[in-house]
Amino acid sequence: MSPIKSLLKELDQEAQTTRKMLERVPTAYFSWRPHQKSMSIKQLATHIAELPTWVTMAVTTDGLDFACNPYKQEEVTNTEDLLDYFERSLEDGRAHLAATRLETLDETWTLRNGDDIYHVATKGEIVRLAYCQIVHHRAQLGVFLRLLDIPIPGSYGPSADEHEVQEAVA
Structure with missing residues (x-):
């Protein structure tokens, strides 16, 4: 199996589990957090829902600079919105990965905040990192x-x- 087909298969497998988990997030608890330093359940679930777009970002850009692109989370108001956002993110990541040339996965990708470099890896490694973030x-x-x-x-x-x-x- 080609590396891209393998990555697509893994994305689809993890999506099944992720979908089941996101379906369980009750709108009534969106503002709940287990600790003051924790994200709210809405913030955490929305972050999970957006992570497939990191696949797109990995294969279509050379990196992310938070200094130029401050993080702004998608606004969801209920569990249905959350699931819709996940499905859109998944389709976006899947489509871009499927269209990627194998050589692209060997190109360098950098995560930074201005001059502070957080992580440098190949685009293929960043795709796998996105999957690890979903599971985490x-x-x-x-x-x-x-x-x-x-x-x-x-x-x-x-x-x-x-x-x-x-x-x-x-």
Whole structure:
């Protein structure tokens, strides 16, 4: 399998789990945060929903400079908006990755804030970093939901909540 096809397959697999997790985020708890230093559940979930656009950014630009492009998060007002945003982000990232030439993945990409350089890697490594960020923040969201006593879906097998349902049915 070609590296791009492999990356597309992985994106699609992670999207299934991400979609299930985002579906569980209740609008009523959008402002909730487990700690004053934590993002709100809305901020965290919206960040997860936007991360597929980092795939687009990785393969279509040479980097991101926060000094020139201050971060501004998409405004979502409910769970339906959140899911719609995720689907749009996913389609954008998927389409750009599918159209990418293999050689592009070897080009350098830089994350910076003006003169401060945070990270330099190949564009292919940045695509993988975006996937890692999705998984990382999705796990954070799982903790947030668990603290709110909202059943969480499994990621790579059944969750404890799904396991309980399976045992009850058996």
